Amino acid sequence: MRLTVNGAQHHLVGLDPRTTLLDALRERLHLTGAKNGCDHGQCGACTVLLDGRRVNSCLILAITQQDAEITTVEGLGHKGEPHPVQQGFLDHDGFQCGYCTPGQICSAVGMLDEVGKGWPSAATSDGDDLLSDAEIRERMSGNLCRCAAYPNMVPAIRQAAGR
């Protein structure tokens, strides 16, 4: 089977069909940026982008994603030139232990795209600023951080959005 990750195509031989996308990335491709925090879609540490949309890669079987463009945290930014969301996290100390961080960053990239398309969140009322602090918090609440670097992630994401 094949996986297209960060623009590169990989052929995986003998992959167990039960393998999650997360385990394929981590154990077979050694792309360990996506983390395993719960294996249940409850914490968001495994968040990657599937055709640009954020997903919990622990809840997806790798074999079902042979035609998708998969982007992991390793595929954001360029060497020496971080993605604006990565730069925001660096500038605002948006992490401590760093284990949820790749998931937070991928989630924020996907979230900003959703906002760009005008998608509402559960907290949105008509006429609301889709990037208010409350909106950012609501939209990022699928990504847990036990160090609780949340107050620093909000300005980090706002900076990345150019706001």
Add this chain to the structure above:
Amino acid sequence: MTSTSARAVGSPLARLEGPAKVSGAARYAAEYPQDHLAYGWIVASPVARGRLDAVLTDPAEEDVLAVLWHGNAPELEKPDDPELAVLQSDEIRYRGQPLALVIATSIEAARRAAQAVQLEITAEDHDVELRADHPDRYTPETVVPDAPATSDTGDVDAALAGAPVTIDVVYETPALHNNPMEPHATIARWDGQDLILYDSNQHPSGIAETVGAIFGLPAERVHVVTEHVGGGFGSKGSARPNAVLAALGSLVTGRPVQIALPRQAMFSMVGHRAPTVQRIRVGATRDGILTAIDHQTCTQSSRLFEFVESASVVTREVYPVPNLRTGHQVVRLDMPTPRWMRAPGEAPGMVGLECALDELAAELGVDPVELRVRNSPENPRYVECLRSGAERFGWSERDRRTDGEWLIGFGMAGATYPAQAMPSTARVRALGNDEYEVAIAAADLGTGARTILTQIAADELGVPVEQIHIRIGNSTLPQASVAGGSSGSASWGWAVTGACRELRAAGGSTEEATFDTTALVQQQKEGRHASGAHFAEVRVSTVTGEVRVSRLFGMFDGGRILNPRTARSQFLGGMIMGMGMALHEEGVLDPAQGTWVNHDLAEYHIPTHADVEWIDAAWLDAPESDLNPMGSKGIGEIGIVGSPAAILNAIWHATGVRIRSLPARLDKLLPALPSPR
């Protein structure tokens, strides 16, 4: 050596590992590629008490290399911690105990085979419920970390009987689970007679010693690699079964073995904060001077290990009271072993004490800030935190009010945590061109240790931070103490300072200096504390009973703040974990099964982005120069001490309801709230 006027210590240097962490390049324990890696999956006990008679495996399971249990596992040396004697006996002491280990060539095969394993168990009746009147409760010799279980000064009974005002309340805190985002994980590989462990922990030197002893190896034959750690909050302070099981699996199969615990195992074999039932009696004069306190804690431990959450100890340390009695009782149950969780003792103990004092302040009609100031005659730093925090928060404008369905109120509480250092050794080596390598087996769990040690070395050697090359996170480096007890910076920074000063004193006659702080640490000032004050504004919905923390502010004395950027993050992180303690977190016991039923992150609720609104921290930044060369006090834990009480006190202010059993769930509040208009 060049001199520079710019001080690195005290500057907001960004975390050195930041670029690696945001790009996914930072490697955690289970992320080191190995040839022929095998995967271990633990078969955990489905009963709380009994005997394992046999393990039956299906020979048709593919890709399985071994199924280990006490019937076939190699014999280990007896460890100090009985929970590390994995697969050594038929005794089942708690639900979730590792009973067998399946090793296979893929995660999928290991997991499938573990599900297919059949356990033949003789189950026995279990006893899993903590009650303050449990007949098996007893008073232990000591409580964590090593304090006497009881204390008694003055005549508490007479003082309480004669006090003009008394408070007599019981506060209960539930089981709390550390839940770092990275579950415990180990890759073990034998290299000849040496054991290599890529392990997620807070103490590489200690893990090497502990695991080495179990396999009959001196610590130096065990190489523990702990470059990055996805949080610990106490749960990774000592070796956990995953490290021993991975080493055992590798020994048997001859292959590197990786064990990454599933989240559910984070509620059983890695420790937790034990539930407490605290009875607090306070006596005071009409103007709020404390005359007597009696603080009695009942808590639980496991059959395996006596670990006593020291919730009453903090009451010996904050306010001078002429008549003071404190005590602890513990009940050993058929439950997992409690261990360290961020501010063990202080975090639950200050819920009891600081909520009781709030009740006293209300009874007296005294400002809660003023009550604490009056009872802190010889603690100027604490008083400054109280006064300055109140000023910055706007405490004087705290009229409770209503906004639509929301009741709005304000609360505060004090904070304290011991300032301490433990023996450590650091090595500094001149690399030429005014560049230096600094080496110590410290662990950075996200505290900023790597960064602040670099800052300390830069100032001591008089060079910019770019010329310091820091090496930590490996047990082959000079021995370091645990990243725990808020002691890391003080302990390791002291050793780094010593090594740098020795190198400078040698004046170029040597290229390397090593410094061991053991002798100095033994002379350190006892009984010193970091302190702080928390202020909360909450709103409580009369429709749903939901509590929202609109504002949370902490004012701290942490001595000299070594890096304001990472310090602020640690303070806020602790305060938010305290918010979780007040509002969200509890292990819900199923007495029939002897387990916490909500053993995952969907049902054990920790604060999320949406829970955190306005929050800030500030500090005195006043070095305490006779403590250690940096003048610093640890700050990793004080944020969680007091913040839960501040929130609970604010809930009372908003609603008139005292929540004395944590967390303040909406079903506890709603029946007591007025109907919404």
